[in-house]
Amino acid sequence: MTCGCGIIAPVSSLFTSPGTYVVDPTLAHRRGQAVVTVLDAAGKPVADAPVTVEQTNHQFLFGNIGFELIDWINGSSDGAQDEQWGSGSAEYYQQFADRWLEVFNSATMPFYWGSFEPEQGKPHTAPLMKACQWFADRGVSLKGHPLVWHTAQPSWMVGKPVKETAALLRARIRREVGDFAGLVDLWDAINETVIMPVFTAEENATTPLARDRGRAAMVRLAMEEARTANPQVKLILNDFDMSTAYEAVIELVLEAGIRIDYLGLQSHQHQGYWGKEKLLRILDRFSRYNIPIHFTETTMLSGDVMPDHIVDLNDWQVDEWPSTEEGEARQADELEEWYRTLVAHPAVHAITYWGLGDRGMWLNAPGGLLRADASPKPSFERLKGLIRNEWWLSATQRRTNAAGQVTVEGFKGTYAVTAPDGAVTDVVVP
8 A cells, every 4th residue: 555645855854864773782772870869758868878779660661552451440340341352350350450560661542533432522531531540540651542543433423524524633632632631641643644545444534534635734633733732742653554655654744844753653463573674674764764763553473373465454354363382482582572672772762562461352363462361471471571670670789878879770760769767769760
């Protein structure tokens, strides 16, 4: 699928050359240090004393979707979910939630217009707000997905004139971004812009608007309305199309003077692992814009892969798609290489895996890190080992100097320094 807008020659003032970023497997770019004065409960410096230093969070966003836990957080007595996500006992969801929090520090939350506002004027704000607050209370940062998309739209929008569609879309963006400001300050502003004006798989109101206004105008609409509602918001241009068509859209948007905070790259690998070589080629191409990159949607299978002849992944509909022992071992190896490669690349600021468990996985695929009974696959343990062990400073002893100072070194993020009397001093390693 091409974008139909042609390939635009790069403008030297906007773009850097390929190869600007150097992949560093030592991860020196992820590390830092900070000198902090440790205070006791009375607020006095703790001089020449043992203290405990422990990491509390990463600056890097290691994410997953939070979709599956929304009903459970909202007090569903049996933990039941909607038809898309399956159902299960409250015990299942408690175990699921515990494992989610063992690994991830960033949650993508669903703002699909069709399910968020199935009846015009009656958005499902309250339950999603409660779920977002639950994650935030546990130190998890939040991202909304998506503000503008041509899929999963409300049926009441279909057939409206483009002028009315534009007005309704603008109001929807302002409402969601404004209502959730301070809680959700990161958004996939517009999703899959490359295909948006030519999308034909389902009738919707956004495609006619995009066809009428053009891709750059759609991106401007999404981002300007979001920034009006929340000047502090950070916005992602997100797409699955890794061809030059996406590069053309990026260049079109930048030449129009529209600011992009992050480039979103989807990586659903239902037809097989991309491999390190392909991944590095993609990173080289998209990092030349000097815009931080988020890998927004990653899926890797622990079962048979989808046949190559399938063009639209949604066309592959099966009743059963089992995880296998061989597939689980392969998934763990591929996932480790994937995360190591991305974390080693300085342009990458976030990785979001698209679903924790096999139950309710998109397309019924065995793409989760947990099996249907919430037991961990090898990939879960491997990823947990990377994020929470290898790339995480566990509680360790240090000693303050005569001025009560101690140097905190480790992966960029937040740390807690605990004095002998139990007083905690929070530290940011930038």
